[in-house]
Amino acid sequence: MEKEALYFPYIRVPEDAWFTRVLLYWDAVGTILPSSLVEDRDRLGEYTADLIDAELVRPIHPDYFAHKMPEFDERFLGLVDGEESVERRQLAFTGGKSQRLHVEKMGLMVCYGLAERDLARPVEGPESDTWWDVESHTADIFMAYLATALGALNELKMDPVSDDAAFFLTTPDTPVARAEALRLTLLEGVLPAPEKPVPVDELKAFKDEHAQSRAAFRVMIEEELLRVALIDDSSSRQRQKELSEKRLRQEFEEIAAKMQERRWPKIVFGTVFGLAALGAAATATVATGGAGAVLAVPGLIAGAYGAIEGFPRRQIPGSPVAYAALARAKVSN
Numbered sequence: 001m002e003k004e005a006l007y008f009p010y011i012r013v014p015e016d017a018w019f020t021r022v023l024l025y026w027d028a029v030g031t032i033l034p035s036s037l038v039e040d041r042d043r044l045g046e047y048t049a050d051l052i053d054a055e056l057v058r059p060i061h062p063d064y065f066a067h068k069m070p071e072f073d074e075r076f077l078g079l080v081d082g083e084e085s086v087e088r089r090q091l092a093f094t095g096g097k098s099q100r101l102h103v104e105k106m107g108l109m110v111c112y113g114l115a116e117r118d119l120a121r122p123v124e125g126p127e128s129d130t131w132w133d134v135e136s137h138t139a140d141i142f143m144a145y146l147a148t149a150l151g152a153l154n155e156l157k158m159d160p161v162s163d164d165a166a167f168f169l170t171t172p173d174t175p176v177a178r179a180e181a182l183r184l185t186l187l188e189g190v191l192p193a194p195e196k197p198v199p200v201d202e203l204k205a206f207k208d209e210h211a212q213s214r215a216a217f218r219v220m221i222e223e224e225l226l227r228v229a230l231i232d233d234s235s236s237r238q239r240q241k242e243l244s245e246k247r248l249r250q251e252f253e254e255i256a257a258k259m260q261e262r263r264w265p266k267i268v269f270g271t272v273f274g275l276a277a278l279g280a281a282a283t284a285t286v287a288t289g290g291a292g293a294v295l296a297v298p299g300l301i302a303g304a305y306g307a308i309e310g311f312p313r314r315q316i317p318g319s320p321v322a323y324a325a326l327a328r329a330k331v332s333n
Contacts, residue, residue, distance in 0.1 A: 003218075006030040006060060006151045006158035009143035011037065012045045013057060018163050021193035023056055023203060024327055025218065027211075030158055032146065033059040034104035036130070050200045056207070060150060060158075063104045069149055072307040073109040076145055080117065080138060090118045093135035101134050105146060114138065149307050175229040182225045182241060189245050190221075190252055191324050210326055217323035224248070251321045 005026040013019050013031055022029055031048065038059060041049045051057035066072070080086070100123065103111055111132050114120035119135040122128040134142065147160035207214065224244055231237040 002151070002157045002159045003027045003215075004030065004058070004156070004158045005161045006032070006147050006156070007057075008032055008147040008160060008162055009140065009164070011043060012048045013051065014163050015045075015047045015197050016163075017193040017195060020198060020203070021187065021191055022161055023051075023207070024193065024214070025187065025191060026159070027214070028056065028058050029161075030058040030060040030156070032062055032105060032143075032150065034102045034130075035061040035063055036104060037102070047197065047200075054200045054204045056200065056204055060156065061104070062146060062150065063107075065150060065153060065155070066107060068153055068155070069307045072149060073107060073113065075307045076110060076142065077113045079141065079145070080114070080119070085137070086117065086119075089135050089137050092137070093119055097136045098133040099136050099139035100131050101139055101142070103130050103132060106132065106134075106142065110142070175226060182228060186221060186225060186241070186245060186248075190248050190321070191217075192327055206327070210323060213320070213323035213326065216320040220320035248321060251319060252324050 003026065005022055005028075007013050007019070007022070007029055008031075011031060011033055013029070019029075031052075033044075037043050038061075044052070048057060052059055083089075106114075111120060111122075114132075114134060119138045120132050123131045123133055144160070144162075147162075150156055151158040151160045228237060228240050228244055231240055
């Protein structure tokens, strides 16, 4: 579990409750942004641009880190060649199923490599030098691969996260992998988020004011998850998870009941989708030569890692759960 997250697959971050929860849990969140688009507010959208200006979202320029991933291109094209569905995806691409990706994300070798495989082509018109149409499934695989590789760099150390359930990983059955998967539902029940986007300045002020509480909350959640995940028997593990959720929610409600501040929109709860086991579990798997986690394509995580060079307020109760209660006080009517 890292202190920062890396959102993908789009440049614009979601303007919804899910992403606010991501912002509340991690210290900072990155978005993969070609350096040539930094000043392009039309491409970014006002919400993403405002979050970047407030330093709540950090632009990650893939071209800046290309030299740290010298085998990135070859390993990705190898993953594409290893799939059994290449011909089916070629037909899909011919039929118009594609996504548009910036050349600074893919790099020319990947662009031309996919073009040779009839899975990509430059767009028509004046943007043909910067944007390519890529077969949809291939584009999904690439963005997960890119986010994983970038997030694993020592300079970044970010957990890739996505609001698209299609990017979920199947992971090895290890305690750390289980903990990663359990985090999704535990946060759903404990950490609230607003029904509507919170003004950026208010969100930044809240995070700045409660930085220590947020860190303590995150440590508590991770410790609780690992404790539950260490239980080998699946039924016992599920029961302990339910008890942990009940205990944390009860403590949360007791603290929240003492608080009166009500300024942000109505809260909702929802799952934080993430790429599971990208930290210690994936690193250990790669280091020991295991198959690694997969995202539809076997070896995606191992390939991504292998491509990298050198691989509160005083009146609030002291429990880490108080951070969630503070957030609820801010995000409820």
